[in-house]
Amino acid sequence: MADPKRDVDQHDEESLIGDGVTQGIVRVGDTVRRPVRPFTMTVQAYLAHLHAAGFSAAPVPLGLDSQGREMLSFVPGDVPREPLPPETAGEEVLIELARLVRRLHDAAQAWVQPADAVWGGIPGAQSTASTPDGEPLLVGHRDYCPGNVVFRDGLPAALIDFDLAKPTTRVDDIANALYYWAPLLHPKDRAPAFIDLDIPHRVAVFADAYGMTADQRHALVPAATRMIGRFHVNMRAAAQTDPAFNRMWDEGVKDRLPRAEAWIHDEGPAITARLTGR
Ligand SMILES: Nc1ncnc2c1ncn2[C@@H]1O[C@H](COP(=O)(O)OP(=O)(O)OP(=O)(O)O)[C@@H](O)[C@H]1O
Ligand SMILES: [Mg+2]
Known part of the structure; x- marks a missing residue:
């Protein structure tokens, strides 16, 4: 697998739009990049604990990328939107x-x-x-x-x-x-x-x-x-x-x-x- 921390060109990025609360979420290959917020590193420590404790149904925390954004594993599957289907x-x-x-x-x-x-x-x-x-x-x-x-x-x-x-x-x-x-x-x-x-x-x-x-x-x-x-x-x-x-x-x-x-x-x-x- 390519090094997830490698520098990415803009065209490698696919915008991910959720409920519109968090701007600037993108997918890059098998990873997701999100803006860093005050709680980011605390959440990453928590996610690391969950995986270590055997709970793998959450993104894997991957630290920060070269642009200083939060990096997480992309979780494959479908995400429903409101109204629930x-x-x-x-x-x-x-x-x-x-x-x-x-x-x-x-x-x-x-x-x-x-x-x-x-x-x-x-x-x-x-x-x-x-x-x-x-x-x-x-x-x-x-x-x-x-x-x-x-x-x-x-x-x-x-x-x-x-x-x-x-x-x-x-x-x-x-x-x-x-x-x-x-x-x-x-x-x-x-x-x-x-x-x-x-x-x-x-x-x-x-x-x-x-x-x-x-x-x-x-x-x-x-x-x-x-x-x-x-x-x-x-x-x-x-x-x-x-x-x-x-x-x-x-x-x-x-x-x-x-x-x-x-x-x-x-x-x-x-x-x-x-x-x-x-
Ligand atoms: N790690 C991930 N793996 C797979 N898909 C993701 C991941 N992170 C985000 N996404 C996709 O991007 C969308 C938006 O991401 P996220 O839920 O983190 O932000 P948001 O919905 O704007 O925030 P909020 O839920 O606070 O409104 C998600 O609904 C999902 O479709
Ligand atoms: Mg969301």
Whole structure:
């Protein structure tokens, strides 16, 4: 294989466009180059730990390239976009995603973050208090949006874009994955194939595949409710400071999040009942 650090000509680069938050992401051969941010080297150390711990369903961190950009391995597969396509609405997708998240958490558990760790967040975010006292922390992905899940053979196979990774609890990280993939949204805001799905059942399918404990099952709806409230506060703040977030806010986030808050308030008890068998 050619030396990935070799200087590249502009015409070797293929632009990668995701959700539009991060500009300047390109593919060069088997690698991806991304702009360096304050958290880049912390995320690279985390990714290195995951691979060393046997979790290979994430980009391999390759340091910086000769232009000072972050370099990662390109993860082959297909990345869905919103609205989620109908073929991603099957339970087997949820089951595989839950197994992936479980393997990520188990690999992350033993990692001790560097003393000078720097983590990312959405621009201008005010509310980061997410974790009830006493719950063990591990570094989770925290952004399981469709554009960050790589599919192979129709199933989730890897995770990319660890820009929002930071210490969290298993339950908070699970709530994030379920927000996008159950999804924990008002039917009006779901992709067409997800509108009529039985969400409490789907949450329970995820919980079984992950192997959630009784305590985690009881904690899920309160965690998801807090998370959606945080999303609302933080997305409103980000919309005021960042053009990409401003666009997302105007294009629907401003209505979707209050609707999600009302929906989880109404449907949360049914989800908890299904999860805990009561
Ligand atoms: N390591 C990788 N392997 C394969 N594809 C990648 C990789 N990194 C990025 N991509 C592709 O590029 C797209 C954009 O990258 P990324 O998700 O990192 O940025 P983004 O979507 O702009 O950021 P955000 O998710 O914060 O909005 C991804 O959705 C994916 O299609
Ligand atoms: Mg992304």
